[in-house]
Amino acid sequence: xxxxxxxxxxxxxxxxxxxxxxxxxxxxxxxxxxxxxxxxxxxxxxxxxxxxxxxxxxxxxxxxxxxxxxxxxxxxxxxxxxxxxxxxxxxxxxxxxxxxxxxxxxxxxxxxxxxxxxxxxxxxxxxxxxxxxxxxxxxxxxxxxxxxxxxxxxxxxxxxxxxxxxxxxxxxxxxxxxxxxxxxxxxxxxxxxxxxxxxxxxxxxxxxxxxxxxxxxxxxxxxxxxxxxxxxxxxxxxxxxxxxxxxxxxxxxxxxxxxxxxxxxxxxxxxxxxxxxxxxxxxxxxxxxxxxxxxxxxxxxxxxxxxxxxxxxxxxxxxxxxxxxxxxxxxxxxxxxxxxxxxxxxxxxxxxxxxxxxxxxxxxxxxxxxxxxxxxxxxxxxxxxxxxxxxxxxxxxxxxxxxxxxxxxxxxxxx
Numbered sequence: 337x338x339x340x341x342x343x344x345x346x347x348x349x350x351x352x353x354x355x356x357x358x359x360x361x362x363x364x365x366x367x368x369x370x371x372x373x374x375x376x377x378x379x380x381x382x383x384x385x386x387x388x389x390x391x392x393x394x395x396x397x398x399x400x401x402x403x404x405x406x407x408x409x410x411x412x413x414x415x416x417x418x419x420x421x422x423x424x425x426x427x428x429x430x431x432x433x434x435x436x437x438x439x440x441x442x443x444x445x446x447x448x449x450x451x452x453x454x455x456x457x458x459x460x461x462x463x464x465x466x467x468x469x470x471x472x473x474x475x476x477x478x479x480x481x482x483x484x485x486x487x488x489x490x491x492x493x494x495x496x497x498x499x500x501x502x503x504x505x506x507x508x509x510x511x512x513x514x515x516x517x518x519x520x521x522x523x524x525x526x527x528x529x530x531x532x533x534x535x536x537x538x539x540x541x542x543x544x545x546x547x548x549x550x551x552x553x554x555x556x557x558x559x560x561x562x563x564x565x566x567x568x569x570x571x572x573x574x575x576x577x578x579x580x581x582x583x584x585x586x587x588x589x590x591x592x593x594x595x596x597x598x599x600x601x602x603x604x605x606x607x608x609x610x611x612x613x614x615x616x617x618x619x620x621x622x623x624x625x626x627x628x629x630x631x632x633x634x635x636x637x638x639x640x641x642x643x644x645x646x647x648x649x650x651x652x653x654x655x656x657x658x659x660x661x662x663x664x665x666x667x668x669x670x671x672x673x674x675x676x677x678x679x680x681x682x683x684x685x686x687x688x689x690x691x692x693x694x695x696x697x698x699x700x701x702x703x704x705x706x707x708x709x710x711x712x713x714x715x716x717x718x719x720x721x722x723x724x725x726x727x728x729x730x731x732x733x734x735x736x737x738x739x740x741x742x743x744x745x746x747x748x749x750x751x
Contacts, residue, residue, distance in 0.1 A: 340394045342384025349377040349579070356581040359590050363583065371580030375597070378577050382406065409575045409596075412543075416570035419542045420602065427564045427604050431617050434561045436530070436553050438622040440464075443556065444525030445622070446477065448533040453480045454518050458507050460619050461627045463635065466525050471501070474654045479523035479643075481635040488517035491644060500648040500677035516634050521647040528556035532618065536566070545569040545598070551618060563621060565605045565614045569598040652677045656684060662713065663691045666699040667706040675712060682720055692717055693728050693735075700739050711741055718744045 352373050356362040362370075386402040388394045438445065446466040447453050453467040457480045469478040478501070488504035491497050501522040507514035531554045539546055548566040576597035584591045605617055619626065627633075655677050658670045678684060685692065692713050699710030714735070717725075725732065735742045 338394070340385050340388045340398055342381050342388055345377045345381030345384060349374050349381070352377070353579050353594075357592060362581045362590065366580070366582055371578050371582065371593075372576075374579040375576045379575060406575065409571070410573070413571040413573055415542065416544045419544050420568050420570050420604075423541065423546070423568065423604055428606065431563050431565075431605070431621070434553075434563055434621045435623070436555070436561055436621050438530050438624075440624075442527060444527040444529050446525060446529045446531045448531065452534075453478070454505055454520065456615065456619070457482055457518055458514075458516075459615070459626060460624045461631070461633070462624060463633075466523070466529075469522075474650050475522040475524045475647075477522070477524045478520045479525070480518055480520045481640060481643075482516050482632060483519045483640055484634050484637055485515060485517050487519060487637055487640055491519070496677070496680065497644060497648050499679050500651040502644050502647060514629060516629075516632055519635075519640060519644070521644055522651060523643065523647055530555055530622075534614075541568075544571075546604075548604070549614060551614065553618075553621065561621065563614075563617055565603075565617060567601045568604055569600045570602055571596055572599050648677070652681070659684070659688070659716075662709050663688060663695050666695045666709050667702070667704050668709065669705060670709070675716060678716060680719060685716055685720055686724065689717070689720065689724070689728070693731055696735060696742070697731065700735055700742060714742050 352365070352370055356365050356370055382402040382405045385394075385398050389396050389398040389402075440461075440463055444464070444466055445456075445462065446468070447456075448468050451467070453465045456462055457465050464479050464481045466477045466479050468476060470476050483504075485506075488506060491502060492504045494502075503520045505518045505520070507517055533552045533554070535550045535552070537548050537550070539548065546566065546568045548564065551563040551565065552560055553563070554560040577594070578597050579594040581590055581592040583589075605614065616626075655675055658668075658674045659678065661668045662670055662674075696710045696713050696717070699706030699713075701707075702710070717732075
């Protein structure tokens, strides 16, 4: 009896895979999702074998192949989903038992991950939340508060405030702008801190890939509670064999593979509409309620303006002290971006202009940190209007002749 015609599907699969092995034409085929062609070809091949064997075109022994393929895959997928259900039950039981005595009026909520703070402030009844952020002098945290839009409109284009670490973020509800926004500024918490630390671990549970997150909530007295969560990647119910090659840009290198497509990012926790699974579990443990847009309470505008002014003043004073430190010792260690808040503050430069140019002269030819400080100071000097630089013009020209990097930029004031 002749061989099944459906074997041509498998031959075509092999040809497509072999064609992808060289970078060319593999890269061209990758643009047309060639690794996914095997999903159709392989499944159609096994379905074709079943049809041909059932209709008597080939011996019924060929039924063994599709039964083994679809039956074996279904067994594997069922095992993955059984493991998923077990993990979800374990995590739900463990998380339901966690209740943390948190009081926003008496304690500060501090996230180790600064990126998560704004999301929580926008969605939960939380007057302020902090994230660890050491980019700005004078504080190791950034405070994020909900604000009325007029505050963000007022400070959104204020470069002095932005250079001192104050950022504004507009929120959207669907495609329309929310009546509120968030303001983040350098500020350390003054109340006892309840810290939230999140850790992620990649592992395999019963052959199913799992990305498990552990969120540790630590109270001011040192007591801690742990919440579990994360995602899993179970097999779907339809076999999706993916075979081919693609460019791994991290290498970069041409990588070939053969695997089943999985349902990545399947949550291990209960989902709440409008929230991520991790956030809803965390907020429930802290006793915080989700705040619909109409129920949100922004910060008092006057208090927020005062906080922004205080943060700006604090950062500016500390960076001015760094400037004076460099003027006294051009090789002083002051960090990689020591004068962010001083850009445009000509009122601070003029009384120090002679000392600044002298420090540039001392550091220009050095091979130590003084060289980097000299260029930073020179970028501050170039912000001074040309008529104020007339007494120093010859010294500035000499510096330019000595070092090509000490040249006023084209977009600075007219020289």
